[in-house]
Amino acid sequence: MKRFIEKLVEGALLISGSVTSITILLIVLFLFKEASGLFNKPVIEEGYVLALNKSNPVKKLTSYQIKQIFDSEITNWDEVGGKEEPIELVRLSDMTNYYTEEELGAEFENIPAKASELTATHPGIVLFLPKQYVAKKFDGILLDHETIQPGDFFGGKEWYPTSTPSSQFGLLPLLLGTLWVSLGAILLSLPFGIAVAVYLAEISSMRIRNILKPVIELLAGIPSVVYGFFGLVVIVPFLQETFNLPVGETALAGSVVLAIMALPTIITVAEDAMRTVPRAMKEASLALGASHWQTIYKVIIPYSKSGITSAAVLGIGRAIGETMAVLMVTGNAAVIPHTLLEPVRTIPATIAAELGEAAAGGAHYNALFALGCILFVITMIISISVEFISSKKYNK
């Protein structure tokens, strides 16, 4: 009986131990399942078709091409692989330019026939039509089977999830925004982080260290939304005035806030690394006549190189995944940034800002999960590389 209970408890403990692994598995499963739905979604709004003239050699249009056509950025079929022929864009509401209201019918019952006729007689036409108005014997080409391609997502340069008729789910502006903000943050916080780590590990007295450590722990404990709020009411107006900007919500504001948030991680990891330097190495250096400072930069810092690298990588990881603070201070403009003084939008901020308004199961919803996958993959790569870096010991 006693042995049975022992075994039972051990089993229960093992099951508890497996919860984290199961969670990771489930995260992968659910994120990728929802994300893969994106590539089954039509490029144009559901329930609509694009109709072309029969003589038009163009058989498919990508999501981005459709958007450019509707924004009048592409005006000739030869730009999308067709003949030299101006594009004639017709929406359902434009039908009245071609037919009188009597011809269309009081209940619009003639629209299917007229739409078919219009498509057949205009060689350059592209007609954007709800599916219910497509006649049984439609005289033209219907583009309605195209789905969003991985290239549209991974290579897409625009993120306009609500643009009609073709929503744009381009990853690039968000990915670049995330990288800009995170790199800016790490460039600001790494020098401070290493300096504080050196100070704590080597220079400060025990008494000062006992005061500084809890302060840094406290810095790590402040919720990100409080950092965001502080950034919003202090850092954003400050940057706006200093650089004389139209808006203060910029990539730089995000970087500054993230730099503060990444500091505790960097300091703790780098300091731990410096404390593992064997006493004998330090003493050997001092005995050879090197000053304390020479010992620090010739012995201690090189010896703890891998630890400092881990600290930097973990800091970047923290910055890339941070959501609320960045959402509140970066201005959230989904455009590819050129300087740090422009508004940007990061991947986590996009998810947080848009998931609430995306209909469950729609293309937008799927696209946000795809962003989640990207984020998950990036952080996994970071976790693995930290594991790899810290397993490598100093050998020289």
Added chain:
Amino acid sequence: MTPVINANNSDNKKRWSQAIAFTIFKMMSYAVVAILFLILGFIVTKGIGVISWDFLTLAPEEGMTKGGIFPAIMGTIYLVLGSSLFSFPIGIMSGIYMNEYAKGNKVATFIRIMTNNLSGVPSVVFGLFGMSLFVNTMGFGDSILAGSLTLGLLSLPLVIRTTEESLKAIDQSYREGSLALGATKLQTIRKVVLPMAFPNIITGLILSIGRVSGETAPILFTVAAYFLPKLPTSIFDQVMALPYHLYVISTSGTDVEASRGIAYGTALVLIVIVLLVNLLANALRTYFSKKVKTN
């Protein structure tokens, strides 16, 4: 003569460069401390005027520009309790398994790697996952249950790690002594190991409460309500929560400028929670470490 002078010169140079470098490091360290006090000082001075008994015990009024934050405080308490009910038992049990049953073997290493990976997952991904699994697939809807489970998973790595560290710190001889007296493994863990590790474990648990109470991204889509003056009646209800409340009224409330005061007050309450949690954790650590020593 010359070599001596050179030696003096390089000695001087050495001393100077050391003095300069150390001063810079010291100043940078104090700058970091100054940043913390700048943030704390700013929010405390702006928020202290807002805090009153009414602010803490009334519901928001007039488009959240007046009134208090009572529902948000209660919501955060519910979420902390709910997530703790989930993460504490599981986290402590996996910590025990890793250190007492599978110490050093492949299973423990595997669990450790997975736990580290989970702790690196951004909180917004937990939000997505919680929404997909708990809210939609399991059909809990936006509810305390879904939010608590999501937050529980998020804090699980922290609980596991502190439990494992606390157990690791206990000398092997105590276990051997207990086993030698004829106690079973389970008895040893219950009567010897856990009581000794308890102070450190409890410190970790309190810190994880601090973490959970400030998280926003995981609750955005799993539980948080924009405005809900009455308290929840079941675990399938939505609640307001402090961090989400702060986010909403400082960015997208009906009148951002008019609710600034409330925002400062909410930020102050959040910071006070974090401070209290840290102080409590430190106090418990010292208290218990003294007690264990005298025993």
